Amino acid sequence: MSEAMIDQLLIRAAAAEAAHKWIEAVALYEVALARSPDHVAAMLGAAQACREGGDHARAVIFLARADRTEPGRADVALALGEALAATSRLTEAAAAFERARAARPLDAAVAARLGAARLAAGDASGAVEVFEAALRLDPAEPRARRDIGAALAAAGRPLDAIAAFRRLGDAAPRADRAAALCAVGDMAGGFAELDALAGAALPPWAARLPAWGGRPLDGPLLVVAAADPLDLLALAPALPLARSLVAELVLSVPKPFARLAASLAGVDRVVTDETPAAAAVPLAGLPHRLGLTAGSFVPHGPLLVPEPALADRWSARLGLGKGKPVVGLAWSNGLDPADLAPLAGLDDLRFVALERLPASTIARASGAASGWEVTGTPVRIEHPGPDFEAGVDARVDGAALIARLDAVIAVDGLPLRLAGALGRPGVALLPPVAGWIWGMDGERSPRFPSLSLLRRAAEGSFRAVLPRAVRLVRDALRR
Structure with missing residues (x-):
């Protein structure tokens, strides 16, 4: 041509x-x-x-x-x-x-x-x-x-x-x-920015309600959470403080998180659709409206209560409370399965996955209490089974299981923050620069005080810190 x-x-x-x-x-x-x-x-x-x-x-x-x-x-x-x-x-x-x-x-x-x-x-x-x-x-x-x-x-x-x-x-x-701003300790400036961002994203029906300014309120206060459950748990310490100032605290969340959110401290009622209220505030705006600082934005006890029936179900399924201590693992948000090699050969501990995994990565196992285990990992990790987290309610199974575990080792993600909200002992495996709720340095976060913090090196992997994570877990178990 x-x-x-x-x-x-x-x-x-x-x-x-x-x-x-x-x-x-x-x-x-x-x-x-x-x-x-x-x-x-x-x-x-x-x-x-x-x-x-x-x-x-x-x-x-x-x-x-x-x-x-x-x-x-x-x-x-x-x-x-x-x-x-x-x-x-x-x-x-x-x-x-x-x-x-x-x-x-x-x-x-x-x-x-x-x-x-x-x-x-x-x-x-x-x-x-x-x-x-x-x-x-x-x-x-x-x-x-x-x-x-x-x-x-x-x-x-x-x-x-x-x-x-x-x-x-x-x-x-x-x-x-x-x-x-939050990372350098300017909580006032950082929380003000979060408040402005979240306020602009309120649904129109909530934006039409009077804005709550952090003062005592005789009627119900509507607190609107965004779609990210990580933020829901990170900001949960502010809910009981807000509840102490209002007649009723109503939390609005996306439908998949309604059942989990209903167990949060400070929440009287959970809604998923438009509802009347005396005033409204975005969840991310609560710290600013309440005038919280780094020292005051801390929980005074567990923020989440698991459903007893579910906790009993998963405890029985996995044989928890019998024999060796059981440690929950969550690794899919930054930890390569090969990095779990330092956990191999630890005969005094059992490991259980805290995540719903693809069917191709779990298999039946006669030696596991649940009858299931994770494939392709250098250490034996039991799995609760294919029906774990299979319902429409996000993470209620995970919260119930974590509540009965002896400890947790996890990268930053929902299982880790559930463990922190439940007050369970554990180790957070963090990148060199983590989110503001964890702080720039140090081995503890006041937001999740039950967890020890380990940060990997900038050019390294989590494999190097896992032996120390196990030592911290054993120390916690002895206490």
Whole structure:
């Protein structure tokens, strides 16, 4: 096919794109590529049409082909990075932006895009490095100015993050700035930011109610929780304090968490739909409205009570309270199963998984009390069975089981925070820079005082801290 005919196909494809006929446009580009397999412009056009039509995964295929055909092109690497990021292939996206930066080393915008990709992929320190380079090239580069504060906060440099936020001059509340303020002990500033963010996200029916300012209230107070159960448990210490000031505390939560939330201290009633009340407040706004500080935002006992019947059920299923102490494990949020190797050979302890796992990763086992165990791990881990956490009520099974365990070892996630809310002894396995509720350093958090905190090294794995986690558990069991 002649070059003129190829050009005609590309013109027709562009016209189809202009008319939002994405499938037709991709088909025309593919015809052109069938006749001219190395036509990079057709690959880029096809990728763009795919992305416009929402098919980012297919766009990656065209862009990867273009990248192989003409390596070193910054525009191709940039487009590939964007498509990879849109499909959550964050590490590969960062690598593509690295290639774009190598082709355009003096382009501040390209460096900033690489920084954003590194931050999304979890490489906060690498993101800071690139953002700083972008700002040296262009102090006004908008993405670098906007995101370097978040990267500094995630890299464990909250003071530098706060300074970066101030230089940005944006008064709009930000979750990352709130976390940085809390991390350096400015709870008043951090809680104020959280309050503003949560208040803006209230459902319209709740926003129409009078706003509660933290003063005594004769009628019912509606507290609206967001959809993240981790936040629900992190902010739960504020509920009993608010309850002491109002006639009734009504907690509004998404339906999957209603049953669990009903057992939280300070809650009189749980609702999942619109309900009348004398005033309303977002859960994340309670610490600010109550004027809480780091010292006052602490629980004065367990925050959660498990359902007795469920606790009895899982205790009987797993034979808890008989023989060896039983330690619950939760590892799927940052801990590779291979890192559990230091737990192998510990004959004085039993281990039980605290998570609902895919059917392919659990198997029947005659030696396990429940009849089930986890496959593919270097240590024997029993599992409660395929019906664990299988209902519509999120985590009521997990809370009931954790309440009867001797201890817990877990990465940060819902099982760990359930253990803290239940007041169970255990060890929190944390990244080098953890969320504000855990604090920047130290081996205890006042928010979850029953848990010991262990942080992995910046370049290490959790495997190195697991032997110490076991020692801490044994110490707790002896007490």
